[in-house]
Amino acid sequence: MKPAPFAYHRPTSVAEAVARLGEYGGGARVLAGGQSLVPMLNMRLWRPDALVDINDIDDLDDILPAGDRTVLGALVRYSTVERSPLVAERLPLLARIVRHIGDRQVRNRGTVGGALVQGDPTGELPLACLVLGAVVVAAGPAGTRRIPLAEFYEGPYATVLDPGELVVAVEFPAHPQHFAFREFCRKHNDFAVISAVATGNRDEDGTWHGVRLALGGVADSPVLAPSALEGSRLTDDDVTVAAEAALTVVDPPTDVRASAEYRRHLVPVYVRRVLTELREAQGGIHEVA
Structure with missing residues (x-):
């Protein structure tokens, strides 16, 4: 089966992406890695009016130290998390846990932001972000807001994001000494x-x-x-x-x-x-x- 017809947009800035989302009043979906979205489209379980592809937006795939905090852009791929020396040093739980996500092909495309927005109750990334006290950074028409992961979900596969909001980053505090x-x-x-x-x-x-x-x-x-x-x-x-x-x-x-x-x-x-x-x-x- 193939997807139902939809409009396609590929913005080059966060502001443009937010504007595009706002044009459809909740009828648009964000395309990042597409590992969950594309199968749902092909099965016609989701029939959005439009896709907003954020892969051309600069700076959303950065991994940055910020004092004791570490900031991962929403487009950081699982495979990048798995191989990054900075993640291994500052967020070793993340580097460990992504090895359990899908196969190599999935990890080469799947993204940190996409995993959190998908909100799979069995997902490894939401679990790690919760225990580490991560904060989701979302941009929308009213500006940017920070949402603790503990407050990010309102049900299975359902977040507190407004229809016009876009996850742009995830912030992590200092990592604990030990984990299992x-x-x-x-x-x-x-x-x-x-x-x-x-x-x-x-x-x-x-x-x-x-x-x-x-x-x-x-x-x-x-x-x-x-x-x-x-x-x-x-x-x-x-x-x-x-x-x-x-x-x-x-x-x-x-x-x-x-x-x-x-x-x-x-x-x-x-x-x-x-x-x-x-x-x-x-x-x-x-x-x-």
Whole structure:
């Protein structure tokens, strides 16, 4: 099947792209990498009046240090994140987690901004951005606004963006010292059944601070799990309590990959795994994979 007819625009500036989006009153879609959009068009699940292709806009594919913060343009490709020395140094969780997205062809085209706007509840990028406390920068007719990732989704595949707004960048604060990531898929690089990531900083005496735990595939969007791990040593008892507490924020779906019951069963299993592995991290910024 081929897409329904649509108008096509290829602006060269953010202002022009915003203006084009405004012309269609919510009837236009932004084309970045197209890894989700194009299949939906071909199946005629989406029938927009127009596509606004942003690939000719300068500066949207930059990766920039800004003090302790790191800024990724919306057009930064997964493959760039995977290979960038700057990302590896400043955002190692991102460099690690993109390896689980699709295959090489998908990673060569898919973009950071596109992944966040798509809002797949099982997506690795939204999960990583949530646990790292990222902020989405969006440009619209009223100017630019910054939206914390924790406030960016209002449901599955649904963001708080206005129809005339365009994601232009994602800002990340300083990366925690340690992280651990795990996901379960039915086959390599398939959509995740469930994913879990934990981050934190550890003092020399083994005390942990700023521990954050996030889960994907178990609700309408990635969720932060509650924990009482500040100042703890991540003992087995601490980990068990956190694993059970995580069940209070999940509402897993049933789909072709797994039942809600099975996903709920996996939640404490994967929370225990990432927290136990986080506890075993050694040295400076460190991943457990």
